Structures are given as structure tokens and as C-alpha cells.
Amino acid sequence: MAAPIRSSLNGTAITLIVIGVVLTLLFIAAPVIVIFDQAFAKGFAIYRDNILHKETLHAIWLTLLTALVVLPINTLFGLAAAWTITKFEFPGKRLLLTAIDIPFSISPIVAGVSYLLLYGALGLVGPWLIEHDLRIMFSVPAIFLVTMFVTSPFVARELITLMQAQGREREEVAATLGASGWQMFYRVTLPNIKWALLYGVILCNARVMGEFGAVSVVSGNLRGQTLTLPLQVQLLYHDYNATGAFAAASVLTLLAIVTMVLKSILERRTEHRRRS
Amino acid sequence: MGIDIQQLGKSFGPQPVLRGIDLAIKDRELVALLGPSGSGKTTLLRILAGLEWPDSGNVTVNGQDWLDQPPQTRGVGLVFQHYALFEHMTIAENIAFGLRVRDRARRPANDVILAKVEELLDLMELGGLGKRYPAQLSGGQRQRVALARALAIEPHVLLLDEPFGALDARVRRDLRRWLRGLHDRLGMTTVFVTHDQEEALEIADRIVILNEGRIEQEGTAEEIYDHPASPFVQRFLGGVNEVPIRLLAGRIGVDGIEAGVLKRMAVANDNATLFIRPRDIDVAPNPNGSATIQTVSFLGDRARLDLAFDGDTTVIEAELDRDQLRTDKLGRGQRVQLTARQGRLYDDAAL
Ligand SMILES: Nc1ncnc2c1ncn2[C@@H]1O[C@H](COP(=O)(O)OP(=O)(O)OP(=O)(O)O)[C@@H](O)[C@H]1O
Ligand SMILES: [Mg+2]
Numbered sequence: 349m350a351a352p353i354r355s356s357l358n359g360t361a362i363t364l365i366v367i368g369v370v371l372t373l374l375f376i377a378a379p380v381i382v383i384f385d386q387a388f389a390k391g392f393a394i395y396r397d398n399i400l401h402k403e404t405l406h407a408i409w410l411t412l413l414t415a416l417v418v419l420p421i422n423t424l425f426g427l428a429a430a431w432t433i434t435k436f437e438f439p440g441k442r443l444l445l446t447a448i449d450i451p452f453s454i455s456p457i458v459a460g461v462s463y464l465l466l467y468g469a470l471g472l473v474g475p476w477l478i479e480h481d482l483r484i485m486f487s488v489p490a491i492f493l494v495t496m497f498v499t500s501p502f503v504a505r506e507l508i509t510l511m512q513a514q515g516r517e518r519e520e521v522a523a524t525l526g527a528s529g530w531q532m533f534y535r536v537t538l539p540n541i542k543w544a545l546l547y548g549v550i551l552c553n554a555r556v557m558g559e560f561g562a563v564s565v566v567s568g569n570l571r572g573q574t575l576t577l578p579l580q581v582q583l584l585y586h587d588y589n590a591t592g593a594f595a596a597a598s599v600l601t602l603l604a605i606v607t608m609v610l611k612s613i614l615e616r617r618t619e620h621r622r623r624s
Numbered sequence: 625m626g627i628d629i630q631q632l633g634k635s636f637g638p639q640p641v642l643r644g645i646d647l648a649i650k651d652r653e654l655v656a657l658l659g660p661s662g663s664g665k666t667t668l669l670r671i672l673a674g675l676e677w678p679d680s681g682n683v684t685v686n687g688q689d690w691l692d693q694p695p696q697t698r699g700v701g702l703v704f705q706h707y708a709l710f711e712h713m714t715i716a717e718n719i720a721f722g723l724r725v726r727d728r729a730r731r732p733a734n735d736v737i738l739a740k741v742e743e744l745l746d747l748m749e750l751g752g753l754g755k756r757y758p759a760q761l762s763g764g765q766r767q768r769v770a771l772a773r774a775l776a777i778e779p780h781v782l783l784l785d786e787p788f789g790a791l792d793a794r795v796r797r798d799l800r801r802w803l804r805g806l807h808d809r810l811g812m813t814t815v816f817v818t819h820d821q822e823e824a825l826e827i828a829d830r831i832v833i834l835n836e837g838r839i840e841q842e843g844t845a846e847e848i849y850d851h852p853a854s855p856f857v858q859r860f861l862g863g864v865n866e867v868p869i870r871l872l873a874g875r876i877g878v879d880g881i882e883a884g885v886l887k888r889m890a891v892a893n894d895n896a897t898l899f900i901r902p903r904d905i906d907v908a909p910n911p912n913g914s915a916t917i918q919t920v921s922f923l924g925d926r927a928r929l930d931l932a933f934d935g936d937t938t939v940i941e942a943e944l945d946r947d948q949l950r951t952d953k954l955g956r957g958q959r960v961q962l963t964a965r966q967g968r969l970y971d972d973a974a975l
Contacts, residue, residue, distance in 0.1 A: 517708035520675050523695040524702040525722035525777055535725070539712040 383601050386594035398595035403572045407580035408599060410488065414576060415556045418496045423549055426503025430541075431533065434511035435519055445508075452501050456494075460565025463494050486568025491576060494562040499555045506548030507541055514540060543618045547611065554607040558600065625685050625780040625813050626651045627672065632681035634667055634837075641667050642678065643837040654807050654814045656824035659834030660860065665817040668834070669783050672815065673702050685781075698781070701774030701812075705786040707766045709758040715769050716741045716754035722777035744772040747806075764795045771803075775810070782807070784816035788823065796820075800827050821861055825849065833857055855970045858899050865900045865940050869969070880914040880933045881905070881940070882963040897975060900967040902928065902943035909952050913961035915940070920956060922946070929954070931962065 357365075388395050398404060429448055433441060451459065467484045468474045477484055484490050518540070522532045538545075560578040567574040575583060577600050584593035632645040641664045649655050657665045670676040672683065674695035683690040690698060710718050717724075719741045723732055732740070745754055748768040758766055767787060774782065787803070788796040804827040807814050818824050824831045825845040833840045833848070833856075840860075841853040852858040870877040876886050878898060886898070907929060915931040918939065927949050931940045940962065954960070 517704050517706065518710060520673075520695070521702055521704065521708050521773070522710075522721070522725075523675070524673055524698070524700055525725065525773070526696045527721075527725040528696070531725045535721075536710060539710075 380601060383594055383597050386590060387598040389594075390591050394591060395595050395598075398592045399599065401592070403575070404580055404584075404592070404596050406572050407575045407577045407596065410491070410575065411557050411577040413488075414491055414495055415553055417492050418499065418556050419549060419553055421496060422500050422552055423503050423545070425500060426505075426507055426548060426552075427545070429504040430507035430511050431537065433508055434514075435516050435537075448501050448504050448508075451498050452505075456498050456559065456561030457565060459497055460494050460562035463490065463497070463562070463566050467493075485566055486570070486574065488574060490566040490568075491563050491574065494566050495556055495559050498559055498562050499552050502552035502555060503545065503548035506544050506551070510541055510544045511537075543614060547614045547618070550607055550610050550614070554604060557603055627690075627781065627813065627815075628682075628684045630682045630684075632668070632671065632678045632683070634664075634671065634676070634678045634680075641837050642671075645681070645837075645839060647832060647839065647842070649813060649815065652811050652813055654804065654816070654827065654829045656828035656831045657815060657817045657834060658819075658821055658824045658831055658860070659840075661819070662836075663834040664837045665834055666785055669785050669815065669817055672781070673700050673783050674698050699777065699779050701771075701777065701779035701782045703767075703770045703774050703782075703784045703787050705789045707758070707770040709766060709769060709773075711758050714755050714757055715750065715761070716745070718758065718769055719744050719754075719772045719776050721773060740776060744776055747775075748772045763791050764799060767791065767799065771806075780812060782812045782814040782816075784814070786817050786819060789819065796823070803827065833860060835860075852968070855897075855899065855975050858968065863902055863941060865902065865905070867898050867900065867938070867940070869896050869898050876969070878964065880936070880962065882961065883967075884963075886964060886967060886969075895972040896969050897972055898964075898967045898969055900940075900964050902941040904965045904967060905940065905942040906963040906965060907931070907942050907944060907948075907952075907954065907960050908963070909954060909958060910961040911959055913959045915960050915962050917954060917956055917958045917960060920949070920954070931960065 387398075429444070432438070433445060464485060465471050466473055467477065467490070469478060469485065471485075474485065484493070518536050519532050522536045527535065557576075558578060559576075560582075563576055564579055564582075567576070567579060569575065569579065569583070571583070577596060581593050581596045581600070584590075584596060627647075627649040629645055629647040629649070632642050633640070634642040645664075645668060657668065659665050667676060671678050672690075674690075674693060677691065710721065713721070716738075720737050723737045723740065726732075731737075741754065745751055748771060750765060750768055750772065753761065753765065758769065761769065767790075771784075771787070784803075788799055791799065800823055803814075803816075816828075825848075828845065830842060830844060831848050832842045835856050841848055841857050843851075848857065849861065852861060858864050867878050867881065869883075870879070876883050876898070881900075883898070915933055918930040918932045921928045921930075923943070925946055926943055927946045929942045929944070931942060932938075933940075942962065948954070
């Protein structure tokens with residue numbers, strides 16, 4: 349990396365810095381402050397009651413459950429995809445690389461609608477599923493499915509970039525030294541990607557918990573049953589319960605702040621390792 | 625272990641990279657693969673290691689088909705140019721890797737592994753560095769760790785891809801002699817790839833020169849140096865003068881150079897080019913000579929002269945002892961007469 353350019357602060361620099369700070373305050377800090385201001389507008393007791401409300405608690409639980417289900421699956425998927433794409437040659441590799449990015453390039457609402465058209469009561473596979481007593485749409489499994497779809501590229505993307513840069517010579521040497529595929533992965537590849545992996549998981553998690561569009565299409569909006577936190581926030585807001593909505597939003601915001609802190613710790617860590 | 629390579633062919637997409645390689649490598653031989661960039665050296669080495677498979681041809685070792693076997697069971701030690709060390713492991717763990725990944729039945733006891741690592745550290749002159757990480761070593765040390773790691777599994781075949789490419793000239797020279805000694809002591813069959821013809825000429829039993837996926841010539845250093853099979857080999861060995869010839873009453877004439885000794889060379893027609901090595905040109909001070917010394921460069925005990933002819937842009941290189949430079953008082957701008965002592969003639973159609 350290039351050495352930092354040192355220069356004295358001149359007029360232009362100061363102007364740019366001021367603009368930067370003002371914009372950050374206006375567009376990022378202010379909304380966050382508003383969230384907490386509104387959440388606590390009627391005092392701490394009300395805030396606590398809002399958070400501890402049965403439906404909000406259920407939404408928090410469902411959000412955590414979604415993360416618990418989706419993260420491991422998407423992590424495994426990301427690892428498998430990155431490993432095959434970067435360590436092996438096979439026909440159709442480019443196609444797979446493009447396919448991995450599809451969820452990034454499709455609007456979440458569209459993703460939700462296409463799931464609905466596929467698995468819904470009037471959809472392609474839906475009627476058959478319902479005949480067999482498998483109701484997927486407007487239920488918790490639907491939330492898992494679309495969230496999985498929308499957030500699937502995060503881990504894979506993060507790993508593919510790094511693993512492409514690392515090349516495969518280490519794995520090749522390991523193979524000539526007698527390492528099996530699993531030993532190659534566990535002893536050689538994994539230690540070299542663990543920070544990027546964690547980083548991808550954290551980003552993925554943030555997106556899983558915050559996902560709104562796709563989930564709102566397939567959840568069916570059953571109070572206290574199929575509402576995740578973002579949906580709960582919207583519902584409360586439409587019920588003219590602004591304080592309750594902001595209280596629920598503050599939980600999401602706290603999760604986001606924790607994510608940011610973890611992310612910057614990891615970034616510093618990888619940056620540090622790259623330099624040493 | 626002798627390696628028998630027959631009619632090996634390999635393409636990447638439409639581009640042929642190896643076109644019918646035939647090569648028999650004898651047991652305990654040290655063979656250098658030499659050739660320009662893109663000639664297929666690494667590809668050949670990777671096929672021997674089991675990391676790449678040919679489209680056609682055979683590789684047999686002691687009469688057994690090797691292409692059936694995955695890299696894990698071939699028993700080859702492999703060293704890449706950029707070492708490919710396991711950065712997250714200490715040097716000792718790097719070296720022990722091949723022993724630790726064995727299944728329980730074949731894995732030596734822990735203290736045996738540790739003793740083996742110590743032995744290799746000593747052999748590689750890396751004593752005391754076992755607890756460090758690769759990032760804390762110099763290039764030459766890392767190179768030796770990569771070698772030690774490959775040797776830990778007691779390979780029958782050692783494959784090295786430009787093992788000294790990333791090192792400075794002096795370290796390279798030391799390491800390659802040391803490698804030759806190691807090869808002799810451990811009794812392996814070694815194949816190493818290099819760009820550096822000097823390196824190949826110095827330590828290899830046999831040199832294989834590759835060009836565009838074919839073997840251009842193979843032989844000992846002397847055979848190749850004294851009897852280059854083709855203009856390609858001559859050029860590849862480096863620094864050869866190429867001068868067009870004229871026919872003078874059946875004799876070879878070269879503008880500006882006395883070539884009387886070459887007269888008995890058979891010439892089909894005068895569309896031919898004479899290849900003369902710089903060391904095969906005599907330079908004598910002569911005020912009526914046809915050439916002028918343009919520059920003098922020092923190569924230790926020897927000196928290289930760049931010589932130009934009047935009204936001509938060709939520059940001829942000659943190499944001579946610096947002693948002669950002193951006795952004949954040769955220097956820039958001096959007029960000299962050139963005499964060719966020997967050379968090789970090639971039909972222009974072959975160039
Ligand atoms: N995995 C690959 N996919 C496509 N083409 C390849 C691949 N590996 C090698 N090639 C091509 O094959 C040719 C020979 O490559 P190879 O690496 O064997 O050359 P080399 O003799 O080792 O060259 P160098 O001295 O530069 O290392 C090159 O033209 C290269 O571009
Ligand atoms: Mg190469």
C-alpha cells in the first residue's frame with residue numbers, strides 16, 4: 349500500500365472535510381439519533397414495555413432464529429462455492445460465478461414474488477406441496493428460504509476474492525505431501541481464510557436481520573407469528589404506534605452498531621496481518 | 625527411480641502446450657529443463673507431480689503407469705518458485721506437514737517426527753529457526769524450508785520449478801552447488817526447471833531444452849554447448865553473433881571479418897547466416913582494420929567489446945581476456961581487425 353500523503357491543511361482540504369462531516373451528521377448520525385430519541389420519547393418505562401411486548405419479543409426471537417438457521421447454511425454454501433471455484437477447473441465455472449451473484453442483482457421484492465409464484469397456493473409447485481400438507485408460503489419456513497436466497501452471495505463473494513488472490517500452490521504442495529482433500533481444506537485453506545470468512549459471516553448476518561423486502565412478500569404478516577423485526581417495525585408504525593416502532597427499530601440499530609464494531613475490528617486485524 | 629515419458633501431449637483450450645515429449649530420465653539423474661517463457665516447462669513438471677493431466681502420452685515409473693496415480697501417492701517432493709510455504713505454521717510445522725497428514729498406520733510417532741524435523745533443519749543449515757514463521761525468514765531461508773518440507777516425506781523424485789529464481793546471484797550460486805551435493809547424497813531423481821542456462825550447464829547431468837512444447841535438444845552440458853543442434857539452441861545459450869555470409873569462389877566470406885579458417889565449411893547457397901560466439905573472435909589492433917571498438921565492458925577477468933564497421937549498423941560482440949586488453953592497449957575508438965576462429969553456418973531457411 350502506498351505511503352500516506354502528508355500535506356498541510358489548505359483551504360480546499362478544510363472545506364472538503366467540513367462538507368464530509370456535515371453530510372455524515374445529516375444523513376447518518378441524525379437518523380440514528382432520531383431513532384433513539386423517539387424510542388425513549390415517553391420515558392424508559394414505556395420503552396421497556398414496548399420491547400417486552402409479546403409481539404415485539406416474538407419478532408426479536410424470529411429474527412434471531414432466522415439468523416441461526418440461515419447463517420450456517422449460507423456459510424457452508426459460501427465455503428463450498430468459493431473452494432470449488434478457486435481451487436478447481438471445471439466446465440461451467442463462469443456460469444456458476446455469475447449465478448452466485450444473481451441474488452445481488454435482483455431486487456429483494458422480486459425475489460420474494462418469484463418464491464410466491466413458485467411455492468404459493470396458486471404457484472407452480474405450491475398446490476402439490478399443499479396436497480402433501482407442506483405449507484411453505486406465509487409461514488416461518490418461507491422467511492428462512494427467501495432470506496437464504498437474498499443473502500447467499502455474501503460469504504462466497506468475500507472468500508472468492510481472497511482465495512483467488514492466494515492461488516492454489518499451497519494446496520497443490522499439500523497434495524504432493526500426501527494430504528487428502530479434507531486435510532488440505534482444514535489444515536491449509538481454512539487457516540488462511542478464517543478472518544475473511546468471519547467478515548463475510550458478519551456482513552451476511554447484518555443483512556439477514558435487516559432483510560425486509562423479500563420477507564414482507566412471503567411472510568403473510570401474521571401478528572406474533574411470521575413477523576421479523578423489520579416487519580414488526582413497519583406494522584407498529586402503521587398502527588400509529590410510533591414509539592413502539594422506534595423501540596423495535598432501536599434493537600435493530602443496536603445489532604447494526606455491534607456489527608459495525610465487529611467489522612472494523614476484523615478489518616483492522618486483516619489489515620494488520622497484511623502489513624506484517 | 626527412472627521416469628519414462630512417452631509422446632506426452634497437452635493443450636489448454638485450442639493452444640497446444642506440449643507436443644509429443646519423449647524423455648527417459650534415469651534413476652538418480654539430475655535433469656534440467658531449460659527453455660524460454662511459455663515453452664511448457666512448468667506444465668511438464670506439473671504433469672509429473674500429478675497436478676495436471678496430459679491429453680495424450682504416457683508416464684511410467686519403474687514400469688508402472690504414473691498417470692493413474694493422484695499426487696498424494698506418487699512420492700514426489702515439489703518446490704515452487706515462490707515457495708508456497710504454509711504461512712500460518714512455524715517452520716518446524718511446515719517441514720513436519722507431510723508426516724503429520726499420514727494416516728495413523730503410517731504416521732511416525734511424535735518424537736520421531738520432531739527428530740526428523742531437527743535433522744532436516746540441520747541438513748538445510750536452518751538450525752534454530754524451527755520456531756519462526758515463514759514471514760520472518762529471508763528468501764534463501766524460505767527456499768530451503770520449502771526444500772526441507774519436500775524432503776521430509778523422503779521422495780524418490782524431486783521436482784523443482786525455478787527454485788532459485790527469486791534469489792540474488794550470489795545466493796543462487798551457493799544454493800545450486802549445495803543442491804547438487806544434496807542430490808548426490810540423498811540419491812533421488814531430480815528434475816528442475818530453470819530459465820538460467822548457466823545454472824543448468826553448471827549442475828545438471830543432462831539438459832533438456834524445450835521450445836514451444838517440443839524438445840529441441842537434450843544432452844550433457846558439453847554436448848549442448850559444443851554441438852548445439854539448432855540455431856534456436858545457439859541463440860538460447862546466449863550472446864551469439866549472427867552475420868550474413870557471401871560466397872567468394874566457393875569460400876565463405878564475411879564483410880569485415882577474416883574468415884579464412886572457415887573456408888572448408890559446406891555451403892549450399894549464399895543464403896546462409898554464420899553464428900559466431902564472442903569468444904571465437906580474435907581482435908588485433910590494426911590501423912587499417914575494418915572495425916572500431918565502440919564500447920568495452922568488464923566481465924571480471926574477461927572483457928566484452930562492442931565492435932562497429934564503417935558505414936554499417938551491425939554491431940559484433942567479441943570477448944577476450946583483460947590481459948590482452950592491456951598488452952594490446954585496446955580501448956574505445958581504436959581500429960582493429962577481426963578474425964573468426966570458428967562458427968556454425970545455418971541455411972537462412974532454417975532460421
Ligand atoms: N492453467 C492454464 N490455463 C491455460 N493456459 C495455460 C495454463 N497453464 C499454462 N498455460 C499456458 O501454457 C503455456 C506453457 O506454460 P508453462 O507454464 O508450462 O510455461 P513455462 O515454460 O513454465 O514458462 P515460464 O518460464 O514463463 O514459467 C503458456 O503459453 C501458458 O500461457
Ligand atoms: Mg514456469
